[in-house]
Amino acid sequence: MPSAQLQPAFVLIRPQMGENIGAAARGMWNFGLDRMRIIDPRDGWPNQKAVAMASGAGRLLDEAQIFDDTAAAIADCDYVYATTARPRGLTKLVLSPEAAMQDARARIGQGQKVAVMFGPERSGMENDDIARANAIISVPVNPDFPSLNLAQCVLLTGYEWRREVVDVDASRVDAVGDWAEQIEIEKLSDHYEDRLQEAGFFYPEHKAENMKMNLRNMWSRMPMTRADVQMLHGMMRQMVRWKERG
């Protein structure tokens, strides 16, 4: 059973080596975090090398939730951080690990579900995944040697989480803000993308993919309530009706 304390989920995106998954589990549990999600692990699941490396943190692997893709893994989350270098060409709030975990704690205190995503070891996070995040966590590494591995990145983020909650009872605030969940943002993105596609918005062809990503990135960056999402759906439906009336 995961601990009762409310905390962010740590989401490993397509991790490659079992050893790194195990080391990430250790790094999480070193700082009292025990909600791991894993997207499409390269070598399948369960993974004996992960278990061997995790040793005392093996429970996190037993209880890890496995997902096919990023959208599914963060579907129930209200706010998602991506740990990555500053992305080129995507506009996104960039936070230090400390500022991010302060923010995460505040959100969790308001009843939001929060996740932190970590990219695959070698290739790093893809822009498609980054675009789904509400904010970036950027570790202030030496620019001449910025190569943090997965487990180190998990460790530092977990450390900042613990610094934030240690000695303090993470008491829950009852008033849950009516923020849209990630799945609702995803559906809104799909709706706009489909209709704008029909309307011929994604033009010229060679820019279409980039335009779609920018649009998705914008929606996920906006702090949206359920009511906002409903209104935006309604606006688009009305534009389509208007067109159909001719």
Add this chain to the structure above:
Amino acid sequence: MPSAQLQPAFVLIRPQMGENIGAAARGMWNFGLDRMRIIDPRDGWPNQKAVAMASGAGRLLDEAQIFDDTAAAIADCDYVYATTARPRGLTKLVLSPEAAMQDARARIGQGQKVAVMFGPERSGMENDDIARANAIISVPVNPDFPSLNLAQCVLLTGYEWRREVVDVDASRVDAVGDWAEQIEIEKLSDHYEDRLQEAGFFYPEHKAENMKMNLRNMWSRMPMTRADVQMLHGMMRQMVRWKERG
């Protein structure tokens, strides 16, 4: 040559596995630290496994100073920290990594020479070594799973050093880009309101004012860049074009 910036030396006391020495070098250089001292490494020196693991941080191993014992390794230092669990039976100032690196920075600024000691992997630091330190650095780990390894301990301490010397949060906003001004949000609101009015979105009549206010409120609440605003204008223009084509 070590970097010109004044910084603490990191002292590895009787490290056992070369891999851990290499990983410690990486962890140091990730955060711009490059003064490594090593006391009596178990497998001799140089160590090929250390070199293989250090990869991009190999220079630290080339330049590492090797000592026979702890007294010699810290002989030139004015102030020494020991990273270890809280010692039983020794009365000593205990600092968090953050407080310790703040203190270290202040001392270095006053011209003191400062070192941080790290114990051997398996056995931890001996009381003899701890007794030589002026203060203890204790990482706030989960008491149910306190097992940090050498490289992790180096990494976290290095991270706190860097947080101390780099103005991390100054970089919070600079990657976020070109925010739209209020007048641009206003024009976007007008554009959407006008077209949605034509399209018959604000219906029924007695709710129209409230719907318009909600929409305006939503736009002004969103953290929007110029690029977002342009994209949103473009989307609406395209929907209108689509309608007009019939």
